[in-house]
Amino acid sequence: MIKAGQIDKGTALLIKGQPFICIEREFVNPGKGSAFVRLKLKSPSTGQVLSETMKSQDNAEDITVEDRDIQYLYNDGTNFSFMNVETFDQMEVPMANFPDYEYFMKEGETYRATFWEDQLLDILIPAKIVFTVAEAEEAVKGDTVQGATKYVTTETGLRVRVPIFIKQGEKIRVNTETKEYLERVNK
Amino acid sequence: MLPMFDLESQKQRGMMYRRIRDFFDGRGYLEIFTPTLSPTLIPEPTIQDFETRFVNEFVGDRDFYLIPSPEIFMKEVLACGSPSVYQISQCFRNSEQLGCIHNPEFTMLEYYTLGFDEKDSIALTRQLIDALLMDDCPSFMKEDFLVMSVNEAMIRWAGTDLEEHQDRRRLARRAEELGQSPAPDEAWDDIFNRIFITYVEPELPRDRIVVLTDYPYQIDCLAQRRPGTPWRSRWEMYIAGIEVANCYSEETDVEVTKAYYEKEYARLVSQRAGTGLPIPDVSDRFPTIEVPPSSGVAIGLDRLLMCLTGRKDIRDVLLFPFDRLMRE
Numbered sequence: 001m002i003k004a005g006q007i008d009k010g011t012a013l014l015i016k017g018q019p020f021i022c023i024e025r026e027f028v029n030p031g032k033g034s035a036f037v038r039l040k041l042k043s044p045s046t047g048q049v050l051s052e053t054m055k056s057q058d059n060a061e062d063i064t065v066e067d068r069d070i071q072y073l074y075n076d077g078t079n080f081s082f083m084n085v086e087t088f089d090q091m092e093v094p095m096a097n098f099p100d101y102e103y104f105m106k107e108g109e110t111y112r113a114t115f116w117e118d119q120l121l122d123i124l125i126p127a128k129i130v131f132t133v134a135e136a137e138e139a140v141k142g143d144t145v146q147g148a149t150k151y152v153t154t155e156t157g158l159r160v161r162v163p164i165f166i167k168q169g170e171k172i173r174v175n176t177e178t179k180e181y182l183e184r185v186n187k
Numbered sequence: 188m189l190p191m192f193d194l195e196s197q198k199q200r201g202m203m204y205r206r207i208r209d210f211f212d213g214r215g216y217l218e219i220f221t222p223t224l225s226p227t228l229i230p231e232p233t234i235q236d237f238e239t240r241f242v243n244e245f246v247g248d249r250d251f252y253l254i255p256s257p258e259i260f261m262k263e264v265l266a267c268g269s270p271s272v273y274q275i276s277q278c279f280r281n282s283e284q285l286g287c288i289h290n291p292e293f294t295m296l297e298y299y300t301l302g303f304d305e306k307d308s309i310a311l312t313r314q315l316i317d318a319l320l321m322d323d324c325p326s327f328m329k330e331d332f333l334v335m336s337v338n339e340a341m342i343r344w345a346g347t348d349l350e351e352h353q354d355r356r357r358l359a360r361r362a363e364e365l366g367q368s369p370a371p372d373e374a375w376d377d378i379f380n381r382i383f384i385t386y387v388e389p390e391l392p393r394d395r396i397v398v399l400t401d402y403p404y405q406i407d408c409l410a411q412r413r414p415g416t417p418w419r420s421r422w423e424m425y426i427a428g429i430e431v432a433n434c435y436s437e438e439t440d441v442e443v444t445k446a447y448y449e450k451e452y453a454r455l456v457s458q459r460a461g462t463g464l465p466i467p468d469v470s471d472r473f474p475t476i477e478v479p480p481s482s483g484v485a486i487g488l489d490r491l492l493m494c495l496t497g498r499k500d501i502r503d504v505l506l507f508p509f510d511r512l513m514r515e
Contacts, residue, residue, distance in 0.1 A: 027286060031423060032376075032406050052368075
């Protein structure tokens with residue numbers, strides 16, 4: 001048990017028997033009245049987001065989570081397949097729980113993941129990733145406001161707006177949060 | 188490396204203070220200057236105070252507190268026949284979280300206007316904000332206030348008509364229907380705050396300044412009851428979703444005030460018993476002040492300055508925000 005006031009972003013909690021991860025936390029002190037924390041909690045298994053308000057002094061059931069390394073094998077359009085690199089156990093996780101992750105994870109690579117018992121709660125995606133340009137469109141002229149840009153598709157299928165000088169086969173660094181091109185990577 | 192300071196915010200703060208003084212002086216208010224260190228406190232179970240001790244071998248030692256608000260001193264002056272008064276003072280709240288809208292030491296503007304009701308003080312506050320608008324101030328600050336009652340807001344954003352939920356158990360059931368988990372013995376005002384904070388406050392419009400009026404009487408405070416209704420004559424102002432001001436039509440009845448202090452003190456003692464939290468030793472010195480009919484507004488000036496200058500973090504208007512002091 002922890003006090004609600006100690007909950008932070010990333011704290012794992014059990015709410016009505018289901019694990020949730022705190023994704024937003026804000027302290028609220030009404031002009032008159034007890035101090036509260038306003039939480040946004042996300043269920044890793046269903047993607048459901050809960051708005052929960054607790055008094056700072058309320059008890060919350062926190063759960064112990066552990067980090068493990070998992071290798072991303074492939075996806076079949078519905079599920080991701082992973083392998084625990086220590087035990088070689090394989091597991092399937094609905095893709096809907098980790099929207100857009102198929103664009104950021106590369107097959108065969110190992111990722112740090114957070115587990116509660118056997119349930120995968122979170123996968124750590126680096127803030128910036130280097131991708132190879134798999135397909136590059138012809139440059140579109142006329143967009144003078146943002147400079148000359150075009151779209152390319154990475155080896156993972158992510159469409160990114162890039163400067164026109166980027167060619168197929170080149171490597172680019174992308175911000176995974178905004179999905180924006182950062183720079184060309186010269187080996 | 189030398190620390191970086193945002194000196195522009197200091198110029199703006201100075202300008203804000205000068206304009207506040209011009210505004211009230213021009214309207215015949217008296218600026219007063221009352222102590223920051225006080226031997227007494229209005230008992231507030233939810234506010235923890237900074238305590239210190241006066242030490243003197245001749246007159247004896249005594250506990251003092253850094254004021255959470257200058258309210259009692261200002262009311263005492265008002266009760267002695269002063270004109271309407273205002274004050275800019277440093278206030279202190281212990282144990283509050285640090286963050287983008289909280290700092291344990293903050294600046295409060297309080298103004299008490301004799302004979303004013305709720306409507307008058309809302310109009311005055313609009314004029315005050317107009318007088319403080321700065322060149323690059325966000326345009327929504329110039330729009331008319333959106334004035335609505337707390338109950339209208341509860342109906343609109345939480346689907347909960349408080350007139351139909353005056354019963355504690357009924358309100359608790361409603362909170363559960365909405366997905367909240369109030370404690371079994373939770374008081375009406377806490378359940379209300381749970382719903383309000385979760386569903387209403389985040390939805391308050393940000394394209395205008397919002398004034399919420401008619402607070403539930405169950406939230407005990409020194410705002411007058413509205414006869415024949417479950418409301419109190421109290422309003423709060425929200426700017427960009429942030430609570431910036433609070434106003435009461437001040438309670439004038441000495442007996443009601445005294446009973447309020449005693450009840451709140453008893454609540455404070457029972458809530459803190461066994462928690463190790465300090466219990467201020469003030470039970471024998473509650474002031475008995477006969478406050479004349481007046482409207483009292485308290486505005487958090489650091490927050491107001493943030494809003495006037497389009498800043499998003501209270502630390503950007505303070506040279507030495509508290510977390511910086513904690514690191515030094």
